[in-house]
Structure formats: C-alpha cells, structure tokens
Amino acid sequence: MIRISRAPVPVLAATAACLVLAACSSGGTTTAASxxxxxxxxxxxxxxxxxxxxxxxxxxxxxxxxxxxxxxxxxxxxxxxxxxxxxxxxxxxxxxxxxxxxxxxxxxxxxxxxxxxxxxxxxxxxxxxxxxxxxxxxxxxxxxxxxxxxxxxxxxxxxxxxxxxPDKLQGRVLGDLVVADGNDTVGILAMQDSYGTGLADQVTKTAQEGGATVVERVDYDPKAPEFSADVARIKAKNPKAIVLIGFQETGKVVRELVKQGLTTDKVKWYMVDGNMSNTNYLRMPKGAMEGVKGTLPGAAAxxxxxxxxxxxxxxxxxxxxxxxxxxxxxxxxxxxxxxxxxxxxxxxxxxxxxxxxxxxxxxxxxxxxxxxxxxxxxxxxxxxPVDFDGAGDPSVATIGVYQYRADNTFNAAKAVEYRTGRIAG
Known part of the structure; x- marks a missing residue:
C-alpha cells in the first residue's frame, strides 16, 4: 500500500522526503544483484x-x-x-x-x-x-x-x-495529488506506448481508489499531426482535472486544449516527467501554463x-x-x-x-x-540515496511536485512540495 502525505509544503521551506519501496522482483528470471x-x-x-x-x-x-x-x-x-x-x-x-x-x-x-x-x-x-x-x-x-x-x-x-x-511511484503520487486538490472527475490524455499507458493505468487506479472518477481516457498516437478529436473527447465529459502524459508532442496537445477552451483557469492540468519542460511552452501566451502542476522523480537538483x-x-x-x-x-x-x-x-x-x-x-x-x-x-x-534493490531499481526515491509560473516555466531548483509514500512488494 502507499501512504501519501497530503499537507503542502511552501516552496521556500520544502524539505526532501523519500519514497521507500520494498524490493519486489517477482517474475523476473534474473535480477541485477545476481x-x-x-x-x-x-x-x-x-x-x-x-x-x-x-x-x-x-x-x-x-x-x-x-x-x-x-x-x-x-x-x-x-x-x-x-x-x-x-x-x-x-x-x-x-x-x-x-x-x-x-x-x-x-x-x-x-x-x-x-x-x-x-x-x-x-x-x-x-x-x-x-x-x-x-x-x-x-x-x-x-x-x-x-x-x-x-x-x-x-x-x-x-x-x-x-x-x-518505477512509474508505479510517480503514478500513485500524481493520482493522489489530483484527488487531494479536490478533483472528483478526471480526464487523461496519454501517449500510447509502454511509458504512457503504464503511467496512465497507475494514475487511474490511484485516483479511483481515492474517490475520483476517470470520466474519459484517451491513449493517443504521439506521431499524430494534430489532437483535436482527442481533446474533444475529453471536453465532452467536462472533467475538473486533466492529466497529460507524454513527451514533446504535449505542446501540440496543450495548444489544442487552449483552442477548445479547456484553459487552466477553468480546468486543472497535471503533467509528468516526460513533458515537464522549461522550453516547450515558451511560445504559448503568457500565463497559459500558470498554476499547472507536475511531478518529477528525484529530489530537486x-x-x-x-x-x-x-x-x-x-x-x-x-x-x-x-x-x-x-x-x-x-x-x-x-x-x-x-x-x-x-x-x-x-x-x-x-x-x-x-x-x-x-x-x-x-x-x-x-x-x-x-x-x-x-x-x-x-x-x-x-x-x-539510490539504494538499489535486487532488481537494479532504486529502493528509496523522491517525487517532487512542481508548479508553473506566469512565464510558462517552473523553478527546477525548488519543488512546491514533496510526496512521501511506502509501497509493499
């Protein structure tokens, strides 16, 4: 199980906390410690x-x-x-x-x-x-x-x-964050590959366990030239929060969200390590990303x-x-x-x-x-701390929550808060 600390920590007072995992390598034929x-x-x-x-x-x-x-x-x-x-x-x-x-x-x-x-x-x-x-x-x-x-x-x-x-950590932290922010309906736009679908699965599971409903999930082709139909499917279900899981193509998704009126003053957006960028959204209108939260594994550098x-x-x-x-x-x-x-x-x-x-x-x-x-x-x-388990995974880890400012960037040196959890194998 995972226990998530819900109390936000101010940026200037943020103190790194750790996500402690139990080694769980069942099913693997060979582990990194072998x-x-x-x-x-x-x-x-x-x-x-x-x-x-x-x-x-x-x-x-x-x-x-x-x-x-x-x-x-x-x-x-x-x-x-x-x-x-x-x-x-x-x-x-x-x-x-x-x-x-x-x-x-x-x-x-x-x-x-x-x-x-x-x-x-x-x-x-x-x-x-x-x-x-x-x-x-x-x-x-x-x-x-x-x-x-x-x-x-x-x-x-x-x-x-x-x-x-592993994604199960970030997915659980992000899903819990969405619920803790008061969102009881969630839409998910995720790129269709092992990263996107795996992370979306964990966010969905955690959000639903927390009492929220994932009203629509779209696993999209990241190579698609545009995402109007994908965004329209999310808009039709009117979620309070939208989780964006992808890479650089998220810039196109964001522009479509704005075009269809799903702006950050009306819907809360959440991002992940694959699309948390300080360069990808600079051409967006000032303030377009303001208030958007995202998770990044690891303590802030x-x-x-x-x-x-x-x-x-x-x-x-x-x-x-x-x-x-x-x-x-x-x-x-x-x-x-x-x-x-x-x-x-x-x-x-x-x-x-x-x-x-x-x-x-x-x-x-x-x-x-x-x-x-x-x-x-x-x-x-x-x-x-790194602390490898027998599968070559770090058994101790940190997930930071970062928030975009009016200039469409986030402070990579300071997290808004850290989320703490323990997972049993």
Missing part, C-alpha cells in the same frame, strides 16, 4: 562509457541536462585521478526515439568500440528495444530516466540498473549542483534527470574502482553493495578514498 564479483580482471584497464541519450526525437529537450550530468561527473572523476589510475573515456551517441532505428545503430557503434557501460536511453521504450543487444554483450546498461515498471522483472542478465524510480552543471554546459535551461545522470556515471566509476576491473559484469557485481550498507559518502573522491582505505561505502547521490 552477478558475482569476478575472480580476476576481465576488462582492459580503462573504463569506457558510451551514452545513448536523446539528441533528436520527442525527448531531445532532455538530452542537454542528461549529457551535462554525465560530463560533470566525468570532470570530477578525472580531477580525482580517474578510475584504476586512468582517465575514463566517453563516446556520445544519439538515442533518437521509437520512430527511428537510431538507438540500435548507436549501440552497434558503441559495442564495436568495446564500451563497458552504456548510459541511457531516456525513453523506456527505446531502452527496451536495445537492452538485449547491450546485456548480451556483457555490457552494463544504466538508465538515468527509465521509469517503466517492466524493467523491474525484465531478463537483464543482472546488467540493467536505473536511478529513476539544488542550486549549487545546477551552478556546477552550468560550468560544463553554460546554456543549460532544463535540469530534469541531470542529477540521475550524474549519479549513474559516478556509481559505475566507483563500481569499477571497487572491483579493480572495468568489465561490465564486474561493475554490475559491485553496484548494489556500493549503494547501501557502508560508510556514507557523497562524491566520487570521497567514496574512492574510502575504498582505497579498505572501507565499505554507501554512496548517497544528488538525486537521492
């Missing part, structure tokens, strides 16, 4: 990381913060002396989206260059399409942004990890961390999943250091134990120094 540390080094001595992150496609706006997180981590790792006495190498590639074969081609390129770890993809559907190829090569796949519940039980050969919590990100990417405007990307990169580097080996299977064998149970540390240098001193460590990241 890889034992190797008896002898199998890598070549140089940790090589490949990225498969969105440069093009429907999540392209998330590419810059994710690349910034990886680059900042590698900068700090390099300044601390690198991994196994050598600098980490990195190869960047594009993930595209599900309408292209770009991700598969990128993975082929990375595997040909013998990377040890792949960071990505952002889209759950894209990651699912390339997972077999990556883990089949004995390479770790580590996503900073995958939220599909499928990955909890997928056959990953013990080589898949993520720093973003603090202003100090954002300043560090801006040093490696000065024009950064989005910060979503930057912290998770930073933590993913730092963790694989620490795992290679702890294993004394850069091979993917060796790295996977160390990730769970480095995330909990030892002496707490928060930076690569601090953690690496403890490892060199023979200490067990517990890496607590910028995105949260």
């Amino acid at each position: 890889s034992a540390p190797p008896a002898a080094a199998r890598g070549d001595g140089t940790l090589s990381i490949g990225t498969v992150l969105p440069q093009t496609g429907s999540l392209a706006y998330l590419g810059p913060p994710m690349y910034a997180g990886v680059d900042l981590a590698l900068k700090e790792i390099g300044e601390a002396g690198g991994v196994l006495g050598k600098q980490v190498t990195k190869i960047d590639t594009d993930s595209g989206d599900t309408t292209t074969n770009i991700a598969s081609q990128s993975v082929d390129k990375l595997l040909a260059q013998k990377v040890d770890v792949v960071i990505g993809a952002a889209s759950s559907s894209v990651s699912e399409s390339i997972l077999d190829k990556i883990v089949g090569a004995g390479v770790v796949q580590f996503s900073p942004a995958n939220t599909s519940d499928k990955f909890t039980t997928i056959d990953d050969k013990g080589l898949y990890f993520r720093t973003a919590p 603090p202003e100090e961390f954002q300043k560090r990100l801006l040093k490696v990417r000065p024009n950064l405007q989005e910060f979503t999943y930057a912290a998770e990307s930073y933590d993913a990169t730092t963790l694989v580097a620490l795992a290679a250091q702890a294993a004394g080996d850069d091979d993917g299977r060796s790295i996977a064998g160390k990730l769970v134990e480095l995330s909990k149970g030892g002496e707490k540390c928060t930076t690569f240098k601090q953690c690496a120094d403890l490892l060199k001193a023979g200490k067990d460590i517990d890496y607590d990241g910028v995105s949260g």
